[in-house]
Amino acid sequence: MKEKLWNHITTVRKQSPLVHNITNYVVMNNTANALLAIGASPIMSHAHEEMVAMQQICNSLVINIGTLDTYWVKSMHLAIEAANKNKNPWVLDPVGAGATPFRDEVLSELLNLKPIAIRGNASEILALAKHNKTQTKGVDSTASSLDAIDAARFLNKQYNAVVIISGETDVIVSDELEVKLNNGNLLMTKITGMGCSASAILAAFLAVIPESAEAAVAATALISIAGEISAKSCDGPGSLQVSILDKLHSITENEFLKHLKIEN
Numbered sequence: 512m513k514e515k516l517w518n519h520i521t522t523v524r525k526q527s528p529l530v531h532n533i534t535n536y537v538v539m540n541n542t543a544n545a546l547l548a549i550g551a552s553p554i555m556s557h558a559h560e561e562m563v564a565m566q567q568i569c570n571s572l573v574i575n576i577g578t579l580d581t582y583w584v585k586s587m588h589l590a591i592e593a594a595n596k597n598k599n600p601w602v603l604d605p606v607g608a609g610a611t612p613f614r615d616e617v618l619s620e621l622l623n624l625k626p627i628a629i630r631g632n633a634s635e636i637l638a639l640a641k642h643n644k645t646q647t648k649g650v651d652s653t654a655s656s657l658d659a660i661d662a663a664r665f666l667n668k669q670y671n672a673v674v675i676i677s678g679e680t681d682v683i684v685s686d687e688l689e690v691k692l693n694n695g696n697l698l699m700t701k702i703t704g705m706g707c708s709a710s711a712i713l714a715a716f717l718a719v720i721p722e723s724a725e726a727a728v729a730a731t732a733l734i735s736i737a738g739e740i741s742a743k744s745c746d747g748p749g750s751l752q753v754s755i756l757d758k759l760h761s762i763t764e765n766e767f768l769k770h771l772k773i774e775n
């Protein structure tokens with residue numbers, strides 16, 4: 512498994528997929544930079560008129576509801592329909608699930624359109640599965656990823672999607688595997704959009720790796736390890752944001768395998 516994960520990282524670098532992102536205003540710049548750093552190409556776009564044509568030239572799609580509005584919901588539906596037609600995988604990042612009724616209504620519709628993968632923090636995964644015992648603090652989690660595993664299993668069965676819960680431990684749940692990754696650093700929660708970048712990276716991996724669960728493990732491990740290594744030598748959130756991009760770009764097989772903390 513470990514060597515396969517590194518091979519997936521080199522596949523993304525070699526094949527350089529083009530990823531269409533309908534994502535939030537907050538993270539557009541850093542997620543585009545994260546995609547470039549791993550060797551993929553980003554395009555951020557949401558005009559209704561170009562959703563179909565965009566999916567014809569792209570290899571995958573990210574649907575991130577971070578700064579939702581009605582115009583964008585229509586963009587999301589148009590892009591997803593085109594992605595499904597072109598057999599392009601699409602990822603759902605349910606930012607702020609459970610925070611407002613509008614988000615939850617939109618998410619119910621999106622879930623029924625069959626994302627290949629869903630990545631969120633524990634509060635978001637709990638809210639999506641309607642295990643509403645904990646509240647989300649806006650876009651930030653108030654729960655532990657380990658407490659959302661049953662919710663992730665439920666979503667995996669219900670929607671046939673790979674589910675990734677991010678947090679201190681990242682958990683990947685699919686039909687074939689359930690994996691825990693104990694990488695990352697607490698300082699990563701002090702930069703906005705780390706999860707959004709993880710979802711964009713995930714879409715790049717899914718574009719070129721047919722084994723979706725393995726692609727999810729590789730993508731999640733890559734950003735968590737890049738964050739972990741960078742956090743050790745940075746001065747705080749500002750420099751961490753920059754050094755994660757450097758590490759996503761420069762990480763070697765040795766560094767990756769030395770840091771990888773995976774539990775099957």
Ligand SMILES: Nc1ncnc2c1ncn2[C@@H]1O[C@H](COP(=O)(O)OP(=O)(O)OP(=O)(O)O)[C@@H](O)[C@H]1O
Pocket residue numbers: 606631632633650651652677678679680681694695696697698699700702703704705706707708709731734735736738
């Ligand atoms: N408590 C923690 N300890 C160590 N690493 C963490 C912790 N929380 C998050 N991380 C790291 O940060 C990554 C992003 O996860 P996080 O749960 O913060 O996403 P998120 O809440 O969706 O973020 P955002 O909405 O700001 O994009 C994880 O994959 C993990 O590597």
Ligand SMILES: Cc1ncsc1CCO
Pocket residue numbers: 535537538577578606650703704707
């Ligand atoms: C802070 C914030 N608000 C809406 S989206 C977003 C980025 C992190 O999810």
Ligand SMILES: [Mg+2]
Pocket residue numbers: 606607631632650706707
């Ligand atoms: Mg998030």
